[in-house]
Amino acid sequence: xxxxxxxxxxxxxxxxxxxxxxxxxxxxxxxxxxxxxxxxxxxxxxxxxxxxxxxxxxxxxxxxxxxxxxxxxxxxxxxxxxxxxxxxxxxxxxxxxxxxxxxxxxxxxxxxxxxxxxxxxxxxxxxxxxxxxxxxxxxxxxxxxxxxxxxxxxxxxxxxxxxxxxxxxxxxxxxxxxxxxxxxxxxxxxxxxxxxxxxxxxxxxxxxxxxxxxxxxxxxxxxxxxxxxxxxxxxxxxxxxxxxxxxxxxxxxxxxxxxxxxxxxxxxxxxxxxxxxxxxxxxxxxxxxxxxxxxxxxxxxxxxxxxxxxxxxxxxxxxxxxxxxxxxxxxxxxxxxxxxxxxxxxxxxxxxxxxxxxxxxxxxxxxxxx
Ligand code: GDP
Ligand code: MG
Numbered sequence: 001x002x003x004x005x006x007x008x009x010x011x012x013x014x015x016x017x018x019x020x021x022x023x024x025x026x027x028x029x030x031x032x033x034x035x036x037x038x039x040x041x042x043x044x045x046x047x048x049x050x051x052x053x054x055x056x057x058x059x060x061x062x063x064x065x066x067x068x069x070x071x072x073x074x075x076x077x078x079x080x081x082x083x084x085x086x087x088x089x090x091x092x093x094x095x096x097x098x099x100x101x102x103x104x105x106x107x108x109x110x111x112x113x114x115x116x117x118x119x120x121x122x123x124x125x126x127x128x129x130x131x132x133x134x135x136x137x138x139x140x141x142x143x144x145x146x147x148x149x150x151x152x153x154x155x156x157x158x159x160x161x162x163x164x165x166x167x168x169x170x171x172x173x174x175x176x177x178x179x180x181x182x183x184x185x186x187x188x189x190x191x192x193x194x195x196x197x198x199x200x201x202x203x204x205x206x207x208x209x210x211x212x213x214x215x216x217x218x219x220x221x222x223x224x225x226x227x228x229x230x231x232x233x234x235x236x237x238x239x240x241x242x243x244x245x246x247x248x249x250x251x252x253x254x255x256x257x258x259x260x261x262x263x264x265x266x267x268x269x270x271x272x273x274x275x276x277x278x279x280x281x282x283x284x285x286x287x288x289x290x291x292x293x294x295x296x297x298x299x300x301x302x303x304x305x306x307x308x309x310x311x312x313x314x315x316x317x318x319x320x321x322x323x324x325x326x327x328x329x330x331x332x333x334x335x336x337x338x339x340x341x342x343x344x345x346x347x348x349x350x351x352x353x354x355x356x357x358x359x360x361x362x363x364x365x366x367x368x369x370x
Contacts, residue, residue, distance in 0.1 A: 005036050006034070009046070011337060017033050070249035074252075078310075082132070085155070086167065090158060090168070094225060095185060096133050097224070099233075103121040116316045117133065117134055117326075118131060123234060129241075132151065134259070150259070153182075153237060154171070154174075158186055160186050160188050161194050163195075163198055183233070185219075186219055188223060189222065190228065218236040248277040248278075248312070256280075257276065257329055258329070261323050263323050267318060271288060271316070272317075279309065279310045282297065282306075285333055285334075286332045288324040290350055291324045295319050
């Protein structure tokens with residue numbers, strides 16, 4: 001049942017088709033490029049080329065992608081990845097905008113101008129913090145459901161004039177479920193009705209005990225509108241990140257997560273990637289979900305072209321053959337043949353998933369007609 005054409009076989013081995021045809025001839029098989037070979041013949045050809053026969057399975061794919069664990073000695077500190085959550089209108093977008101402006105390299109490079117799903121600020125002391133700039137619980141939960149736990153720290157925004165609201169509680173629950181530490185940003189302290197103490201008391205009801213009350217939750221009073229205490233909030237994030245001992249090996253093939261992806265006119269499929277470990281370079285061949293590509297260009301949130309991107313660095317990548325989904329993992333692989341192999345395997349899996357899902361949707365269609 002597992003037939004393969006001469007061309008496909010050549011591609012998978014990263015060999016030229018005429019070379020495969022020649023090898024077949026040597027085995028007494030006259031074949032054309034589009035001819036289908038049975039599994040035994042294919043296996044003989046593969047061995048003839050000195051490749052190992054590998055049957056693709058999900059475990060194999062995952063194992064190949066995950067690769068070896070890093071030696072402790074290769075690990076370097078990396079920037080924390082932060083998600084801002086909180087109730088609607090409590091100031092998530094305003095806070096992300098205000099934090100963006102604290103970037104010290106903004107002046108020279110023209111500032112953070114592009115939306116690529118995340119941005120990294122460099123602080124005066126050289127420390128860096130990565131912010132996912134798609135606030136909202138859905139994105140966070142979706143990523144987590146796909147096993148993409150990219151967030152190290154949640155900044156919970158609570159408006160001091162409004163206190164804990166339903167979506168605040170939701171955010172607390174999401175962070176707890178993901179076992180991600182929370183820092184509370186008590187926002188809008190410039191407003192006349194601001195009551196930060198009330199916020200701290202309300203937090204108690206959700207088992208969040210701030211440091212002033214003897215707990216270990218950091219809280220910072222801020223005003224996103226006036227830019228008050230943003231440095232204190234960033235200090236709190238860095239302190240938390242030190243406690244977490246966030247580290248990654250920058251000297252390996254990159255892997256990480258797709259934070260956004262879309263098809264752009266004139267640019268083709270574009271994905272924003274967050275590197276988890278390793279360094280992504282121009283020219284690298286990679287898989288992202290069921291898609292693959294070769295890195296043609298890397299662009300950061302300042303619109304600058306990069307040659308490479310390291311751990312916790314968000315970057316926009318061009319050169320994909322298709323558009324992956326947010327939350328998909330990506331990983332650099334050894335060559336195009338391997339990338340195509342994983343791509344085909346995962347596309348096939350997606351197809352079979354869709355086919356098995358069909359009866360259910362047909363059924364609901366019928367009940368809708370009835
Ligand atoms: P989001 O829904 O959580 O993203 O909230 P926004 O950032 O859109 O803010 C909602 C409203 O609150 C906007 O009108 C903001 O200008 C305002 N706002 C946000 N932060 C502050 C603040 O620190 N002080 C005051 N006075 N208003 C703020
Ligand atoms: Mg908003």
